[in-house]
Amino acid sequence: MIHARGLTRSFTTQHGRVDAVRGLDLDVEPGTLVAFLGPNGAGKSTTLRMLTTLLPPTSGTATVAGADIATDPAAVRARIGYISQKSSAADTQRVGDELFYQGRAYGMSRGRARRRAGELLDRLGLADLADRKPVSLSGGQRRRVDIALGLVHGPPLLFLDEPSTGLDPHSRAEIWSTILRLREETSMTLFLTTHYLEEADSMAERVVIIDRGRTIADGTAESLKAELAGDRVTVALHEADDADRAARVAAGFATAPDRVSRLAPGESAPGTADALNGSRDGAARVTAQVADADAALPVLLSALEAAGVKTAAARGARPTLDDVFLSLTGRSLTEEQAADDPQAHHQPEKEPSA
Amino acid sequence: MTATAPSAPSPAGAGFARDVATVFQREIRPSLREPLGLILSLGQPLLLLFFFGPLLGGAQGVGAPGAGGDSSWQWFVPGVLVMLCLFGPMMSGYNLLTELLTGSMERMLVSPIDRSAMLVGRTLKEFAVLLAQAVLIIALAVPLGFRLHPAGILAGLLLLGVFGIGLGAFSFFLAMKSTPSGELFYGVTQLALFPLMLLSGVLLPMDFGPRWLQMVALANPVSHITDGVRALFSGAYTDPSVLWGFLAAGAIAAAGLLLGNRAIRKGVGV
Numbered sequence: 127m128i129h130a131r132g133l134t135r136s137f138t139t140q141h142g143r144v145d146a147v148r149g150l151d152l153d154v155e156p157g158t159l160v161a162f163l164g165p166n167g168a169g170k171s172t173t174l175r176m177l178t179t180l181l182p183p184t185s186g187t188a189t190v191a192g193a194d195i196a197t198d199p200a201a202v203r204a205r206i207g208y209i210s211q212k213s214s215a216a217d218t219q220r221v222g223d224e225l226f227y228q229g230r231a232y233g234m235s236r237g238r239a240r241r242r243a244g245e246l247l248d249r250l251g252l253a254d255l256a257d258r259k260p261v262s263l264s265g266g267q268r269r270r271v272d273i274a275l276g277l278v279h280g281p282p283l284l285f286l287d288e289p290s291t292g293l294d295p296h297s298r299a300e301i302w303s304t305i306l307r308l309r310e311e312t313s314m315t316l317f318l319t320t321h322y323l324e325e326a327d328s329m330a331e332r333v334v335i336i337d338r339g340r341t342i343a344d345g346t347a348e349s350l351k352a353e354l355a356g357d358r359v360t361v362a363l364h365e366a367d368d369a370d371r372a373a374r375v376a377a378g379f380a381t382a383p384d385r386v387s388r389l390a391p392g393e394s395a396p397g398t399a400d401a402l403n404g405s406r407d408g409a410a411r412v413t414a415q416v417a418d419a420d421a422a423l424p425v426l427l428s429a430l431e432a433a434g435v436k437t438a439a440a441r442g443a444r445p446t447l448d449d450v451f452l453s454l455t456g457r458s459l460t461e462e463q464a465a466d467d468p469q470a471h472h473q474p475e476k477e478p479s480a
Numbered sequence: 481m482t483a484t485a486p487s488a489p490s491p492a493g494a495g496f497a498r499d500v501a502t503v504f505q506r507e508i509r510p511s512l513r514e515p516l517g518l519i520l521s522l523g524q525p526l527l528l529l530f531f532f533g534p535l536l537g538g539a540q541g542v543g544a545p546g547a548g549g550d551s552s553w554q555w556f557v558p559g560v561l562v563m564l565c566l567f568g569p570m571m572s573g574y575n576l577l578t579e580l581l582t583g584s585m586e587r588m589l590v591s592p593i594d595r596s597a598m599l600v601g602r603t604l605k606e607f608a609v610l611l612a613q614a615v616l617i618i619a620l621a622v623p624l625g626f627r628l629h630p631a632g633i634l635a636g637l638l639l640l641g642v643f644g645i646g647l648g649a650f651s652f653f654l655a656m657k658s659t660p661s662g663e664l665f666y667g668v669t670q671l672a673l674f675p676l677m678l679l680s681g682v683l684l685p686m687d688f689g690p691r692w693l694q695m696v697a698l699a700n701p702v703s704h705i706t707d708g709v710r711a712l713f714s715g716a717y718t719d720p721s722v723l724w725g726f727l728a729a730g731a732i733a734a735a736g737l738l739l740g741n742r743a744i745r746k747g748v749g750v
């Protein structure tokens with residue numbers, strides 16, 4: 127459905143050149159739901175705007191829905207839907223009118239466009255809002271109108287740029303149930319961007335992580351987590367002096383001998399995988415990356431007991447996509463999102479293995 | 481897919497006309513749904529017509545070129561209409577700007593609609609709105625003493641319409657060039673529009689101003705359009721100002737459409 131090779135785009139601004147996307151390769155098979163995940167400014171929207179023919183690439187090629195974006199943009203446009211990051215219904219227009227003219231824009235007859243508008247209003251629970259203007263709608267309602275506009279011509283491929291950003295949890299859940307219902311009812315290919323980790327994790331069949339214009343990871347959420355982050359077991363110790371011994375024991379269970387680290391009292395492990403941060407971080411802890419935390423934990427505990435190490439608490443944790451991002455970039459996506467920490471950008475590309 | 485399938489491509493010309501019609505209808509729909517807006521936007525011209533126009537009766541030099549002693553209304557009404565043409569299309573440029581800054585324009589640009597048709601459809605809407613407003617103002621001016629020269633009215637409306645199309649296209653061009661901040665658009669419309677109006681002798685004749693002011697007015701294409709419409713509305717069809725007016729309006733329309741077309745074909749934020 128999508129095949130991109132070496133897709134690159136730079137912008138010239140007053141402050142110099144911005145390399146928004148740098149040599150992106152991408153292949154998406156029909157029928158999949160792909161989440162394009164990355165921090166602010168990673169190049170998600172720019173990639174989408176190139177794939178939807180809005181923006182010519184500086185270099186590189188792509189075929190989208192069977193047509194080349196550079197040589198046959200008209201064919202691409204006829205076959206794709208695009209829901210931009212910003213709201214796509216004009217405030218001067220009524221919701222129903224926008225849907226009707228969207229159908230006309232895609233070549234439908236007046237009757238067909240009217241029927242289609244009515245159908246989508248019903249399906250997306252917007253029937254009561256047909257005569258309203260988008261200004262008077264709630265954020266979640268507006269976003270549903272945007273989705274309806276993207277669906278008018280029943281495209282086989284739909285791009286959604288941050289469909290749920292900025293919405294309250296209830297509206298987000300509603301948008302997602304709409305998207306997932308679409309998946310069930312049609313065989314549409316969905317390509318969406320998000321910076322909500324949980325969304326990418328739980329909803330997408332495939333996650334492509336982009337950072338600073340490059341894809342840095344690509345696969346199912348499960349495989350990325352298993353390969354790039356792994357499960358983690360952490361034990362808090364009664365005696366700080368036991369740390370060395372405990373680390374040696376734990377090394378026997380870790381995926382690799384160097385995947386064991388010691389945390390001094392008060393030190394917290396980076397990332398979101400719960401390494402008993404907070405609750406027990408007054409104690410010395412040992413944390414190890416393992417293949418299967420649930421299975422490793424009891425065995426590790428009895429091995430520690432046999433070695434004479436007294437444990438105060440223990441926890442096994444599954445990794446999150448943030449651990450994946452962290453192990454790839456040395457930065458935490460959630461922290462970057464939340465605090466916009468300027469220092470995060472100056473950390474080394476790859477963190478030394480834990 | 482066979483040639484008779486409904487989705488088979490239609491001849492390019494028919495497709496273009498269809499797209500123009502779609503854009504035009506979408507643009508004019510809000511005005512038709514709420515015509516009050518159009519009437520309210522006539523507020524200023526109507527105030528001028530009723531409260532300022534009558535004051536010109538005794539003023540000197542208030543006559544159309546080559547029109548002898550025709551009434552001051554033949555002179556004043558064209559000025560009001562030119563004002564309408566100056567401010568109306570610029571307001572629509574502002575509407576376009578908001579569509580550019582939200583995702584609404586991007587949505588259109590991703591659709592298969594012909595991009596030139598997007599410009600033409602929008603400017604035709606300007607043309608239609610201006611025409612309707614002009615006809616209303618003329619009708620209201622008749623009881624005040626405005627005399628109808630039917631052929632002149634038609635030609636004058638055409639001249640104003642060409643001018644409106646040009647300004648509409650130009651303001652769209654400006655809006656597109658202003659993304660993402662919009663500053664360029666606000667700047668130009670704030671700084672250029674009012675002087676352009678003052679320097680075209682819309683409200684008072686330039687003839688008695690200082691020489692330098694007259695020279696500036698001479699270089700202002702809008703003043704030629706104003707003079708042209710004044711001649712036509714007074715029935716002086718062969719006055720040279722008519723020719724100059726059409727040349728000025730034609731040049732503005734050609735430049736506006738050319739620039740606007742180039743910008744919209746290129747896209748926004750590229």
Ligand SMILES: Nc1ncnc2c1ncn2[C@@H]1O[C@H](COP(=O)(O)OP(=O)(O)OP(=O)(O)O)[C@@H](O)[C@H]1O
Pocket residue numbers: 137138139144145146164165166167168169170171172173211321749750
């Ligand atoms: N039209 C433009 N002119 C100049 N710079 C641009 C333009 N569009 C994007 N950029 C820059 O390119 C980079 C990537 O932007 P992009 O919008 O693709 O990021 P994003 O991943 O969508 O981020 P967000 O999550 O904030 O939407 C940013 O540094 C941005 O400032």
Ligand SMILES: [Mg+2]
Pocket residue numbers: 170171172211287
């Ligand atoms: Mg974005």
